[in-house]
Amino acid sequence: MIKLRNICLLLILLSLASCDDNANRQTTQRQQAPANSNTVAIQGIDQMKARVAMNPNDFASLSALGDMYFEAGQYIDAFNTYDKAIAVNPNCADCFNDRGLSLFYLGDATSALESFDKAVAISPGYTHAWLSKGYVLVSEGRYREAIAPLNKVKEIDTTGVLALQADKFLAVIEQNTTP
Numbered sequence: 211m212i213k214l215r216n217i218c219l220l221l222i223l224l225s226l227a228s229c230d231d232n233a234n235r236q237t238t239q240r241q242q243a244p245a246n247s248n249t250v251a252i253q254g255i256d257q258m259k260a261r262v263a264m265n266p267n268d269f270a271s272l273s274a275l276g277d278m279y280f281e282a283g284q285y286i287d288a289f290n291t292y293d294k295a296i297a298v299n300p301n302c303a304d305c306f307n308d309r310g311l312s313l314f315y316l317g318d319a320t321s322a323l324e325s326f327d328k329a330v331a332i333s334p335g336y337t338h339a340w341l342s343k344g345y346v347l348v349s350e351g352r353y354r355e356a357i358a359p360l361n362k363v364k365e366i367d368t369t370g371v372l373a374l375q376a377d378k379f380l381a382v383i384e385q386n387t388t389p
Contacts, residue, residue, distance in 0.1 A: 327343070
């Protein structure tokens with residue numbers, strides 16, 4: 211189960227990072243950092259916290275700060291920041307998705323799934339939330355429940371990166387449910 215969870219975690223992080231311009235920019239910055247990329251991440255977080263302190267209702271800064279916390283593995287801070295961003299913009303499907311992933315990594319799969327459901331209620335075509343839901347369900351061993359959201363990803367994103375990730379999760383399901 212741990213090996214499966216690690217594979218699934220890697221797949222979802224790769225797919226989410228490849229589709230998030232902010233994540234791509236920050237990944238490039240980390241790759242170019244000559245010394246300690248952790249220092250660069252901390253400095254970026256500190257700078258974004260200062261922007262949020264100047265304007266606590268700056269949705270873009272709150273969302274970016276949540277992303278920075280998430281990428282740094284600071285899931286409690288990410289969750290709290292996404293909640294603040296949602297308070298400013300309650301129709302942000304991306305924030306609900308990222309909030310859900312934070313909750314999952316904090317060990318609360320039930321609340322994570324509720325957050326993904328809110329994301330797709332806001333934006334039914336938001337493939338990231340469908341993929342995240344499928345990922346969490348697969349990670350929890352709830353294979354039958356994972357099939358529908360993963361097929362939804364393939365329906366919406368027929369030939370894209372997320373459809374390929376959904377296929378990989380569906381293969382994991384098949385591998386773990388075939389006698």
